[in-house]
Amino acid sequence: MELPALTKLYYTIGETAKIFQVNPSLIRFWESEFKELKLKKNNRGNRLFTPKDIQTFNKIYTLIKEKGYTLEGAKKELKSKQIKMETTEENNLSVEEIVTKLEQIKQRLLNLKNQQLIICLLIISGSLQLVSCSKDKTPDKIDTELYALATNQNNNVWYKFNNSLLPKSSGSGHPQSALRTRYNSIAQSVLDANGKIIQGSSFPENSLVVKELYDGTKLDRYAILLKRSNDAYADANGWVWGYINADGTVASSAIDKGKSCISCHSQTGNIDYMLMNKFYP
Numbered sequence: 128m129e130l131p132a133l134t135k136l137y138y139t140i141g142e143t144a145k146i147f148q149v150n151p152s153l154i155r156f157w158e159s160e161f162k163e164l165k166l167k168k169n170n171r172g173n174r175l176f177t178p179k180d181i182q183t184f185n186k187i188y189t190l191i192k193e194k195g196y197t198l199e200g201a202k203k204e205l206k207s208k209q210i211k212m213e214t215t216e217e218n219n220l221s222v223e224e225i226v227t228k229l230e231q232i233k234q235r236l237l238n239l240k241n242q243q244l245i246i247c248l249l250i251i252s253g254s255l256q257l258v259s260c261s262k263d264k265t266p267d268k269i270d271t272e273l274y275a276l277a278t279n280q281n282n283n284v285w286y287k288f289n290n291s292l293l294p295k296s297s298g299s300g301h302p303q304s305a306l307r308t309r310y311n312s313i314a315q316s317v318l319d320a321n322g323k324i325i326q327g328s329s330f331p332e333n334s335l336v337v338k339e340l341y342d343g344t345k346l347d348r349y350a351i352l353l354k355r356s357n358d359a360y361a362d363a364n365g366w367v368w369g370y371i372n373a374d375g376t377v378a379s380s381a382i383d384k385g386k387s388c389i390s391c392h393s394q395t396g397n398i399d400y401m402l403m404n405k406f407y408p
């Protein structure tokens with residue numbers, strides 16, 4: 128039935144009975160039959176109907192009195208509509224209120240999405256930073272090539288044709304305690320019969336000179352000189368400078384064009400930058 132405006136907080140059973148023009152005993156009976164109808168009682172044990180209770184009662188009233196449902200039929204019908212009732216009528220929300228609620232939920236989801244987006248961006252930028260940090264340690268192409276050349280000992284000969292480790296010289300800036308130096312087949316062309324560099328030599332293109340640096344007897348690092356004048360990283364004299372650890376990590380990239388090496392190697396008494404003759408005569 129069409130309910131009057133329910134302006135009060137609570138209604139007594141008498142008032143409710145009056146609204147529906149029914150006997151209070153019917154209300155009590157339906158209360159015992161329909162679990163949807165859960166009534167509060169005051170301290171004196173009198174039932175209290177909230178507007179919501181009256182709406183629920185109206186549901187039952189409509190089904191049984193107006194639509195002619197049996198008690199059982201009405202119970203089933205109410206049960207099937209329960210979800211709907213919970214979300215709409217029990218909460219007493221108008222369509223506008225529901226739309227507002229949904230808008231709020233949408234906004235909350237959007238905020239969450241934005242937050243996640245920001246977190247994602249932070250993670251991405253974080254890993255990019257990691258990538259760019261680790262990039263410093265990953266060999267550049269030129270360093271990888273120098274490393275491959277330096278570790279290949281095919282047809283190499285040692286300075287003074289002797290492979291023994293030499294204690295580091297007074298002129299060395301390297302921290303390692305020992306060293307030995309070898310030359311590839313092209314660089315050998317400027318060695319004399321004793322395996323020393325011929326005075327006034329200029330190393331031919333593709334000469335490779337590798338100084339192995341040792342901590343005690345453990346190979347630690349390669350200092351590499353490759354003559355390749357047209358290389359993008361060659362210095363004014365056509366040398367590419369490599370400084371690569373035994374494990375392949377780069378100590379100082381050839382991209383720097385021997386920035387930290389050249390001034391020391393330019394000292395008097397060198398031969399085309401080479402210092403072995405001077406310090407191990």
Ligand code: HEC
Binds near residue numbers: 336368379401402406
């Ligand atoms: C403080 C001076 C100094 C600096 C800096 C220096 N070197 Fe040397 N280098 C020497 C000396 C001295 C020798 C002779 C062997 C020795 O005593 O270690 C030498 C030898 C070499 C050799 C063996 C060939 C030869 O006869 O010179 C190579 C290759 C080499 N250095 C490469 C490098 C590279 C690459 C760098 C830069 C990353 C570098 N050096 C920086 C002093 C230096």
